[in-house]
Amino acid sequence: MNNYVRRQVAPKDMQPCSICHTPSTTVLYNDALKDVLYTCPIHLQDNPSFVTPVHSEEYAATLATLQRLQQQLKAEASKGSGSWDTWVNRVFAKKGEEDKKEEKTEKKEDESTPATLQEQYSQTLDRLTALQQQTRRYKLSDTMFQHRQQARRQQELAVARRQREEANYSNTAPEDLERNFSFPSVPSGDPK
Ligand SMILES: [Zn+2]
Structure with a gap:
């Protein structure tokens, strides 16, 4: 609702x-x-x-990924350097299925220069921002x-009231109207 x-x-x-x-x-x-x-x-x-x-489910998933990458970055920073490749590959395995076409064209580049954790983080952040704007x-x-x-209820009541009034008005015979209301007199249209 x-x-x-x-x-x-x-x-x-x-x-x-x-x-x-x-x-x-x-x-x-x-x-x-x-x-x-x-x-x-x-x-x-x-x-x-x-x-x-x-936000979409994809947004939530991307946010979770970003948070994990952030933790990983912090962990790596405190450890010095480490082997994060397997970890990153695992996290992005699901996502990879969707991006398969893109990956094929970029594969050579990927093999020679694998994305760093920082790059993964920045890509995920970009994706998150894009998803946020799509919301x-x-x-x-x-x-x-x-x-x-x-406000909506009051509006509906007002409309219903107006419709009732209009219905009453149109149901009233013209002679009744003349009896019950005094109309402003119309100036005569033929000047002498
Ligand atoms: Zn405003």
Whole structure:
């Protein structure tokens, strides 16, 4: 339910950001709730009181890899030099299956100059950053989500009320309307 997808709208459709009121083309959309929330992209970053990104499984896996590489780097640094190749190969074995095509073309280079742990770390970090930028899903903070649900309910009530009023209006016979309401008098269209 608390599941928002980030979208971009055309510049002509920009609307005030719901936080700072600066016109924005970035919008969070909740399909289940039919909620539309305009926001500056900057508020989506490191702002858990507003929103938390929901990353892909690949992101989580890449983050775990990065953390392991970081630990390994620290361990190597404290040990001096060591044999990290087998360790790195093991960690990247799964990932390697996806990148097989790329690896084939780079194989010769790989064999002559195997990537260092630092290089692996930097590649993983790049991948993580790319995945982070691809993230489109967000979860609002509990407070924020409750607020949006409430606002949405009130909006629905207002629409329902207006529809009821319109229905009443159109169900009313014209003579009843004339009896019950006083219309502003229309100025005469034929000047003398
Ligand atoms: Zn803003």
